[in-house]
Amino acid sequence: MVQNITELLRSNGFKVTPQRLAVYEALANTKEHPNAEMIFNGLQATYPTMSLATVYKTIDILHEIGLVQILNAGEDSFRYDADVSEHAHIRCVECGRVDDVFDLDTAKFNEQIQQNTKYRLVGQQFYFYGVCADCQKTSETH
Amino acid sequence: MVQNITELLRSNGFKVTPQRLAVYEALANTKEHPNAEMIFNGLQATYPTMSLATVYKTIDILHEIGLVQILNAGEDSFRYDADVSEHAHIRCVECGRVDDVFDLDTAKFNEQIQQNTKYRLVGQQFYFYGVCADCQKTSETH
DNA sequence: TTGCTTGCAAAGTTTTTGCAGGCGC
DNA sequence: GCGCCTGCAAAAACTTTGCAAGCAA
Numbered sequence: 223m224v225q226n227i228t229e230l231l232r233s234n235g236f237k238v239t240p241q242r243l244a245v246y247e248a249l250a251n252t253k254e255h256p257n258a259e260m261i262f263n264g265l266q267a268t269y270p271t272m273s274l275a276t277v278y279k280t281i282d283i284l285h286e287i288g289l290v291q292i293l294n295a296g297e298d299s300f301r302y303d304a305d306v307s308e309h310a311h312i313r314c315v316e317c318g319r320v321d322d323v324f325d326l327d328t329a330k331f332n333e334q335i336q337q338n339t340k341y342r343l344v345g346q347q348f349y350f351y352g353v354c355a356d357c358q359k360t361s362e363t364h
Numbered sequence: 365m366v367q368n369i370t371e372l373l374r375s376n377g378f379k380v381t382p383q384r385l386a387v388y389e390a391l392a393n394t395k396e397h398p399n400a401e402m403i404f405n406g407l408q409a410t411y412p413t414m415s416l417a418t419v420y421k422t423i424d425i426l427h428e429i430g431l432v433q434i435l436n437a438g439e440d441s442f443r444y445d446a447d448v449s450e451h452a453h454i455r456c457v458e459c460g461r462v463d464d465v466f467d468l469d470t471a472k473f474n475e476q477i478q479q480n481t482k483y484r485l486v487g488q489q490f491y492f493y494g495v496c497a498d499c500q501k502t503s504e505t506h
Numbered sequence: 507t508t509g510c511t512t513g514c515a516a517a518g519t520t521t522t523t524g525c526a527g528g529c530g531c
Numbered sequence: 532g533c534g535c536c537t538g539c540a541a542a543a544a545c546t547t548t549g550c551a552a553g554c555a556a
Contacts, residue, residue: 237530237535258521273538278521294436296489298546299520312483321483326476331468331492338465341454341494347438348490350473352483379510379555400546415513420546440521441545 310348316357458499
């Protein structure tokens with residue numbers, strides 16, 4: 223982490239509150255790519271008064287200051303990831319879990335986009351869909 | 365088109381109705397990647413009694429029989445594409461338009477996924493985000 | 507004729523908004 | 532103390548569902 227969340231919030235004119243720290247911590251300590259409700263549920267034990275609206279508002283801020291990336295893996299809800307490095311994701315079409323996919327070489331795409339379209343590129347998201355190891359085992363037993 | 369929609373519906377046990385043909389035609393005749401409401405609005409003139417629920421139900425069937433792919437370009441609503449070939453999409457972060465991106469070489473990813481994860485791969489979706497030509501012009505004038 | 511399909515309305519889900527009280531600074 | 536922030540409730544946006552009437556086969 224180049225700069226801690228407290229500093230980043232302050233320098234962007236946001237106040238530092240326990241809720242904001244808690245939501246970020248929850249995201250930073252999991253690889254589950256939770257959606258808002260999963261974050262909310264996870265915080266119920268330690269922050270019983272936390273509201274779902276606050277989770278959404280906080281994520282909005284965390285995304286704005288570059289601490290969280292927003293995923294759209296073909297579900298009804300958005301998922302969030304505190305690892306903002308450029309990496310792809312893969313979702314299990316059976317159980318819905320979402321995992322990271324690192325080390326894909328996508329560098330040359332930027333160039334191709336510049337050539338094939340008239341867009342000025344600002345970002346990208348790559349999603350793969352498949353059946354995870356656990357679900358493959360389960361189907362074998364049928 | 366390898367097989368026409370009428371045949372495909374029948375062979376999958378679905379009835380052929382004017383609504384189903386109309387929704388598919390609407391999707392096949394545009395490159396706008398419309399969402400359900402856009403399709404619904406576009407059909408209002410010729411099918412005044414068409415309901416939004418029918419659009420959703422029809423898309424569900426069209427997707428099931430492989431005539432439509434579902435896009436999740438980071439918006440609140442899903443978009444749909446009657447071009448089911450494997451190709452990427454790019455969305456303008458200013459105006460929201462979604463365009464096709466063809467000819468990206470993603471073949472070697474399949475192999476990399478098999479090596480880096482334990483998933484059995486079944487599909488993929490690549491999204492790019494940028495500023496389209498029109499919106500670049502607009503911002504220049506500011 | 508049979509039963510899938512439509513279209514309306516209602517409900518469900520996810521996310522956003524309004525506002526009074528509370529807290530960071 | 533000032534003004535942003537929280538949490539509740541209500542609303543908004545999108546999608547799904549239930550059901551009576553209608554149409555494809």
